[in-house]
Amino acid sequence: MSNRYVEMGLKAPVNLTWEVSLACNLRCSHCLSASGEPAHGELSREEALDLVEQLHRDQVFQINFGGGEPFMRPDFEEILDACHQKGIMTCISTNGTLLDEARVARLAKSRLVAIQVSMDGARRETCDAIRGNGVFDKAIEAIKLLAATRIPTSINTVLTTHNADEIPAMYDLAQSLGVSLRVSRFRPSGRGADNWDELRPTPAQLLAFSDWLAKSGDVRTGDSFFSLTSQERQGLGLNLCGAAKLTCCVGPTGNMYPCAFLQTDRFKAGSLRENSFKEIWDDSEIYASFRSLRIHSCEECTRFDQCHGGCPAVAWHLKNDISGGDPECLERCVTSIADANKAAEAA
Amino acid sequence: MQLHPACRVRQEGFGLLFYDSRGPRLLFVETGDLLTPEFFSGDDPVAAKLALLEKGERARVLGLLAKLSEKGYLREQQIC
Numbered sequence: 001m002s003n004r005y006v007e008m009g010l011k012a013p014v015n016l017t018w019e020v021s022l023a024c025n026l027r028c029s030h031c032l033s034a035s036g037e038p039a040h041g042e043l044s045r046e047e048a049l050d051l052v053e054q055l056h057r058d059q060v061f062q063i064n065f066g067g068g069e070p071f072m073r074p075d076f077e078e079i080l081d082a083c084h085q086k087g088i089m090t091c092i093s094t095n096g097t098l099l100d101e102a103r104v105a106r107l108a109k110s111r112l113v114a115i116q117v118s119m120d121g122a123r124r125e126t127c128d129a130i131r132g133n134g135v136f137d138k139a140i141e142a143i144k145l146l147a148a149t150r151i152p153t154s155i156n157t158v159l160t161t162h163n164a165d166e167i168p169a170m171y172d173l174a175q176s177l178g179v180s181l182r183v184s185r186f187r188p189s190g191r192g193a194d195n196w197d198e199l200r201p202t203p204a205q206l207l208a209f210s211d212w213l214a215k216s217g218d219v220r221t222g223d224s225f226f227s228l229t230s231q232e233r234q235g236l237g238l239n240l241c242g243a244a245k246l247t248c249c250v251g252p253t254g255n256m257y258p259c260a261f262l263q264t265d266r267f268k269a270g271s272l273r274e275n276s277f278k279e280i281w282d283d284s285e286i287y288a289s290f291r292s293l294r295i296h297s298c299e300e301c302t303r304f305d306q307c308h309g310g311c312p313a314v315a316w317h318l319k320n321d322i323s324g325g326d327p328e329c330l331e332r333c334v335t336s337i338a339d340a341n342k343a344a345e346a347a
Numbered sequence: 348m349q350l351h352p353a354c355r356v357r358q359e360g361f362g363l364l365f366y367d368s369r370g371p372r373l374l375f376v377e378t379g380d381l382l383t384p385e386f387f388s389g390d391d392p393v394a395a396k397l398a399l400l401e402k403g404e405r406a407r408v409l410g411l412l413a414k415l416s417e418k419g420y421l422r423e424q425q426i427c
Contacts, residue, residue: 005375
């Protein structure tokens with residue numbers, strides 16, 4: 001990743017997260033957007049198709065669809081088709097419960113779609129404790145249907161304290177099903193904020209995960225774990241926050257944000273009902289502030305070049321300070337464990 | 348030779364930005380005015396487009412194509 005070019009500013013994001021609806025048939029305890037009922041005033045079919053047209057014109061390479069559960073939107077497949085007709089690549093994050101043979105067959109007609117099925121444990125009990133009873137089995141069924149097609153499929157697992165010890169088993173499960181594994185970071189937004197203390201991985205678990213990740217080059221982490229990335233994984237992903245530089249987020253009602261974890265009024269970059277996507281990307285003061293954001297408090301750290309201060313969203317949610325440095329970075333995990341050990345010795 | 352189906356390219360201020368959805372991964376190439384995204388699209392064979400370039404430019408473009416091919420952004424196109 002060349003930060004020099006990224007910092008010069010791109011004319012459009014390379015990809016973006018589009019939360020097409022807040023509607024969801026599950027109530028996962030870590031849900032970043034506290035999904036359940038649809039949001040009031042979600043984008044209409046016409047507005048959604050117009051956005052696809054704009055993203056095509058602006059040459060956005062890929063749209064990552066999330067929510068909510070995208071398939072709860074009756075017109076979701078139509079939106080998806082419009083993307084594919086324009087040559088836009090898509091990735092759908094789904095809980096898998098609404099995927100049946102017919103829908104998977106329709107999806108498999110396009111070579112531009114990839115699918116991530118969420119699962120939060122290698123054991124049924126672990127997964128269902130977070131996602132709801134019966135979800136583990138339904139997700140496995142969906143993954144089997146997808147694995148029988150040419151759709152690139154992955155299991156997406158949010159790392160929590162309850163499943164941290166099962167991540168290697170998740171990898172084995174994914175392998176046995178013929179799909180890949182992606183691990184995402186648990187962040188304190190939405191219901192994740194309400195359940196933060198119960199679900200957050202411990203510093204020791206984060207360090208162990210970082211070590212495991214170093215040996216697991218085929219596991220993808222997206223923009224999740226650059227704050228924990230070891231030397232072995234340098235070059236496999238981002239080494240800085242890509243919000244407003246490489247990516248951004250469109251919420252269900254057409255509001256734009258730097259990322260999916262900062263969907264609050266404080267970080268609203270604009271509304272697609274008032275301005276075009278291009279105008280918001282180019283002119284938003286919020287986006288400008290993220291592009292010039294420097295985490296000075298981390299600059300003396302020996303790992304600064306590897307994470308550039310980590311995730312501003314986590315810093316905001318935990319310290320109310322967007323430039324305060326990631327409270328869960330590798331360095332802070334090491335320090336936290338050392339401090340705990342010293343305190344234990346002193347006692 | 349053509350752009351791999353999993354890849355896209357667009358013009359940016361510094362040159363060309365390649366995107367590979369298989370990673371996903373990005374490749375920033377300081378091409379200046381040497382190449383435009385259109386070079387990788389359309390039905391004209393790359394060989395025909397290369398023939399239109401001056402010798403020096405052709406060598407630079409061939410070097411770039413070799414690099415892109417090595418990184419998986421381009422793939423050989425069968426002619427029969």
